[in-house]
Amino acid sequence: MLAISKLRSIAIKAVQQACIACVEIQSHLVNEETINKKDKSPVTVGDYTVQALVIESLLSSTQALGESEYSIVAEEDADTLAEQPDVQNKVLEYFNRYNASKPIDASRLSELLDKGKIKNPTTKRWWTLDPIDGTLGFLRRDQYAVALALMEDNKPILGILGCPSLPIASNTPNDKGCILIAQKGAGSFIRHIERDDEQPIHVSTQSDSSQAIFTESYVSRGFGHELNSKISKNLGVTRDPLRIDSQCKYAMVARGDSDIYLRLTELAYKECIWDHAAGHIIVEEAGGQVFDFQGKPLDYSVGRKLDNNIGIVCSNSNLYPALKESIKKSIDFKPHHYTFTLIFE
Numbered sequence: 001m002l003a004i005s006k007l008r009s010i011a012i013k014a015v016q017q018a019c020i021a022c023v024e025i026q027s028h029l030v031n032e033e034t035i036n037k038k039d040k041s042p043v044t045v046g047d048y049t050v051q052a053l054v055i056e057s058l059l060s061s062t063q064a065l066g067e068s069e070y071s072i073v074a075e076e077d078a079d080t081l082a083e084q085p086d087v088q089n090k091v092l093e094y095f096n097r098y099n100a101s102k103p104i105d106a107s108r109l110s111e112l113l114d115k116g117k118i119k120n121p122t123t124k125r126w127w128t129l130d131p132i133d134g135t136l137g138f139l140r141r142d143q144y145a146v147a148l149a150l151m152e153d154n155k156p157i158l159g160i161l162g163c164p165s166l167p168i169a170s171n172t173p174n175d176k177g178c179i180l181i182a183q184k185g186a187g188s189f190i191r192h193i194e195r196d197d198e199q200p201i202h203v204s205t206q207s208d209s210s211q212a213i214f215t216e217s218y219v220s221r222g223f224g225h226e227l228n229s230k231i232s233k234n235l236g237v238t239r240d241p242l243r244i245d246s247q248c249k250y251a252m253v254a255r256g257d258s259d260i261y262l263r264l265t266e267l268a269y270k271e272c273i274w275d276h277a278a279g280h281i282i283v284e285e286a287g288g289q290v291f292d293f294q295g296k297p298l299d300y301s302v303g304r305k306l307d308n309n310i311g312i313v314c315s316n317s318n319l320y321p322a323l324k325e326s327i328k329k330s331i332d333f334k335p336h337h338y339t340f341t342l343i344f345e
């Protein structure tokens with residue numbers, strides 16, 4: 001089996017190339033009109049192009065080193081694309097512009113995309129990919145991420161988050177575009193999209209909950225914001241939450257710009273694995289905690305969704321015990337975890 005350090009370089013290269021493509025697709029396809037008309041086609045072009053580019057890059061790089069193919073669990077598949085010939089042509093155009101090897105046709109494009117369609121991986125190591133996480137942020141020209149993780153025995157061992165619109169540091173707001181990288185047991189790092197040097201990152205050491213900075217989705221879904229406000233009130237938090245799209249929230253916690261990220265929006269919603277695997281290991285390797293609302297580890301062994309988990313609780317280590325207590329005060333879990341009640345009084 002290939003050394004993890006080799007796969008780390010392969011994965012960074014794939015995400016870096018994808019981020020460059022995203023920036024160009026966004027600048028050509030997203031204008032005031034598409035934002036106002038809520039035209040999602042630029043997102044569609046971006047999602048498919050990036051999924052195909054990353055899969056092709058991973059396959060060709062690992063094959064060149066004599067490694068057999070790993071399973072890939074990715075968000076998109078080719079079915080709907082084939083029904084939209086205009087979008088498919090644009091995707092092919094962008095793919096062939098960014099992919100270094102010989103041009104591909106529509107049938108190879110479908111084949112590449114559909115490698116991500118599987119329900120259950122069949123290899124010990126497997127990839128999970130969200131080509132554009134935070135599509136609403138992508139359209140708003142706000143935050144979004146290319147999220148790639150390598151799993152081994154159903155746990156993340158590598159996480160790469162490409163964040164094309166996120167400043168490399170909070171004190172340089174105009175220097176945008178960074179990649180966060182974590183390898184199991186080797187820590188978390190940040191690098192600029194256009195540079196090779198990496199710096200280690202760590203979660204904050206904040207232990208005073210009154211000063212804690214929460215982060216949550218920009219988009220309000222279900223009871224998510226209301227619940228977070230209840231939990232933060234119980235903790236004594238005084239500062240307003242940061243609202244950011246995509247796994248950039250994990251990035252903010254991992255590098256200490258935020259202390260806590262909570263995500264629970266509706267009882268029936270199950271989180272997708274590609275929305276968490278990369279951010280999860282990046283926060284853990286930066287010294288933070290990632291569990292669900294019942295304190296259970298995230299279980300990536302049951303298919304494309306986190307069916308055994310309820311929401312996401314992500315925090316620096318100092319605040320985690322108090323956060324757990326505050327969650328207990330805000331949610332009453334019923335026996336056997338089949339139902340739970342939110343206590344909003």
Ligand SMILES: Nc1ncnc2c1ncn2[C@@H]1O[C@H](COP(=O)(O)O)[C@@H](O)[C@H]1OP(=O)(O)O
Pocket residue numbers: 133134135217218219221222244245246247265266269275
């Ligand atoms: N009700 C929901 N609760 C939590 N996440 C959701 C919900 N509906 C969609 N999502 C997912 O949230 C992610 C964006 O999250 P964020 O708010 O953090 O930017 C997307 O992957 C989106 O999935 P999808 O891609 O299927 O729309």
Ligand SMILES: [Mg+2]
Pocket residue numbers: 130132133134274275
């Ligand atoms: Mg997503």
